Amino acid sequence: MRPISRRNLLRGTAAAGALPLLGAGATTAAAGTVPAPRWIGAGSFTHVYDPSTAAGPRYLNDHTLIRARGRWHLFSIVGNSAPRGESPDSAAETSFAHASAPTPYGPWTTHADALTVDPSYHGEEHLWAPHVIEADGRFWMFYAAGGASGAAINLATSTDLFTWTREPSGPLFRGLVARDPMVLRTGDAWTMYYTELSGPGGHHVVAHRRSADLVRWSAPGVAFADASTDATVSVTESPYVVARDGWYYLFLGPRGGYEGTDVLTSRDPHRFDVTGYAGHVAGHAVEVVADGDTWYASAAGWFRQGLYVAPLEWRDTPPPWQSPDNPVAALDASGRLTVFALAAADRSMLRRVQLDPAADTWSGWEAFGGPAGAVPTLGRNADGRLEVFSLAPGGANLHHRVQRPDGGWDGWEEFGGPAGAAPAVARDAGGRLEVLAPSPGGASV
Structure with a gap:
């Protein structure tokens, strides 16, 4: 069987033999008085890191930022840039770039790639969308992989952010097009958000699963389902959820163009819909991090040469600068x-x-x-x-x-x-x- 490329997955291609996605199971946030939700915007993006080498220009795509031991660490899809007017071959994305810096704006120091594809590990044929958290004294990297055996969410762990060991038991789970994992502590458990389809030829959704130990995960639910049944272009990519002041904010895209991310808000971390629209960030594969009271949005993509960072704005009114609106x-x-x-x-x-x-x-x-x-x-x-x-x-x-x-x-x-x-x-x-x-x-x- 031919491997499934990210490019085909963007068109809604489902892996053969994958399990159907189950229905949602909502968990309501604890009751209490909370302030009104905020509107989300971002300032201008600044190009802060170029992963290119002497061999030629390279791009970053879905990525993760984590602050640990006094420095910021970046882990990201990395690939060779395509000729102008063409899209890169996502099947060739087989390693994760690693760099570190004292602040999100740099200066960034390039390190050896953090992880390289291992076909002997349950049929890995690509490495996509790493997400790294720190818990229980070590670092956990969740990432999308797979190939002939279907889409998979895999796990690797590290004690120093430089040497990574894959989970011995194999993929955490498989899905139709499961990719772009993001993990957040919600209440008494961990919640993983990821991109999925509701079924073959169905809606693009942000799925979720829950876990107490970060290794064993529940059956899937649906955190957000896009209304369109057109499977030609995925619009629930790169889900990222931020908890703030009793509200949860879901960043997802590409929406309103390749370099567009919409924000939805909800009191329930496991259920979002378009009535909770809270803003738009003009970037692709947007991630959100905080350094004290300062918030940042980061972005990358096929047609940009590296990492971009912008100040994230929490506003009482809709951002006036948003050209799409x-x-x-x-x-x-x-x-x-x-x-x-x-x-x-x-x-x-x-x-x-x-x-x-x-x-x-x-x-x-x-x-x-x-x-x-x-x-x-x-x-x-x-x-x-x-x-x-x-x-x-x-x-x-x-x-x-x-x-x-x-x-x-x-x-x-x-x-x-x-x-x-x-x-x-x-x-x-x-x-x-x-x-x-x-x-x-x-x-x-």
Whole structure:
């Protein structure tokens, strides 16, 4: 059987012989008075570490940061950068880069790779998405591996962060596309979050399992299920959960494009949904760490050369800088200014129309459909009618809606794809609209 690559997994490919994912079992957080949840934003990302060598440029992808013994340690997927316009071969990701620094901003010192693929260890053929925690006097590295035997979550441990020993009993568990593990203490047990499918051809989900000893894990539940059944592009990658002030914040992506991470909040660490939308961070494979009272977001990805770090913001109001949520406006067929924006709660599309330009009077906000994967893009036909183009919530296909000559609107229709971000729309020399969008991963237009 051919090994399953991360590139295929991003399209929802399931490993043969894997077990189906079971239903969710929610555990409610302890009752009590807690402050309102915060909005999440981030400042500008700074390039802080380049893993390239004399042999050529290299990239980092899913990674982990941990502070131990006075230094920050980075462990990450690492690979050779692809030629411009192409995506790397994720099947060639067979080692974990290791570097350390006094602060998240560096300077970073490169160390020997922390772990290299071992085919004799239950069929390992790749190494993906390490996550490292410290517990019971040692360090625990959870990572995604597998190959012909199917997707697996594996474990290696260390006492010094430099020498790692794989768990003798083998993979902790297998799944359909199980990858991107992240472990957090929740109540009286450990919770592992990871990327999964609800079943062959099903929804992309963030699954969870619980453990008392970090080795034996429960049956899976569902922490978050994306509404789309389109399995072409995964949108529940790199789950990362932060506990703060009685709330849990789930970071996941890619959403709103390859370099986009949405944040959802919940009182229950085992159940999230889009009504808990709490913000967006413009980075891929985002991780979150705190150094005292200072919080950081880190990011990496196929099309970046290393690690990026930004200040993480806990806000009382929605971040104003987020370009994916900015409103758009244009004149409609009747010459009225029409504004479209996304609702903060569920990212449904809203519309407001200027009724009288002289008096500057406006209609109220009204629902226009959705939710949407990114802010809409507007085009204006040769006869003055507006067309609205939107990225589907799953970040895959485009949709559009056309204004009728009488000023009303036809319904939403599939426009095609897949696309990796909101499109650009313009009229050509002949008056026709042309729509251009990057593919998922940004490999082509």
